Amino acid sequence: MNRRSFIVQIGIAILGIFFFGMYLYQPLNKERVDVAPVANAADLVRGHSPIFGPEDAPVTIVEFFDPACESCRAFHPIVKDIMATYPNEVRVVLRYAAFHPPSEQAVRLLEAARLQGKLEPVLERLLETQPRWAPHGRTPESVWNLLDGTGLDIARAQRDSLMPHIVGVLNQDATDIKSFDVKGTPTFFVNGKPLKAFGEQPLRDLVKTEVEAL
Structure with missing residues (x-):
């Protein structure tokens, strides 16, 4: 050779x-x-679920969210940035996962604020003041004392927070937590598809994949 x-x-x-x-x-x-959608993906979005972004957006992020969860607080600006990146393509559906002791009262407050059209400012305030009303290892401050400047009628919200339909929201979301085997928060599904790995980049990548597939 x-x-x-x-x-x-x-x-x-x-x-x-x-x-x-x-x-x-x-x-x-x-x-x-x-990633394949979960089998019962249609049940990820319920009629009572709060929606942020365009109602008819083709890409839906479902977040199982605990207002007392520190990781949920950390992911909140990330989710907002994803929505800002795709303002016409992405909507976020919020599902409540009241895993921590103060969370049920916070969810009741959020739903009562929603009746007054104040869900977003109250949600922002709850996350901003989370260390005060949902602390670890010390007595929490009442969440109702932290709402000045949100425009919420607090006395009305306190009454509305006891309404039967809010109990129904809590019960349905608790049932769906078990159905979708949600063990912690935040748990995300994008167009019915679960994240294969938890983290900011996997969430961004899955959303990007769904947007580019349109």
């Missing part, structure tokens, strides 16, 4: 290894982004 033939054969071998590696890589990459 002359030197030229030897070099050609080495080049062919290297190309073969390259293309074989690409063949192995593609299925793994496809598995990473191609």
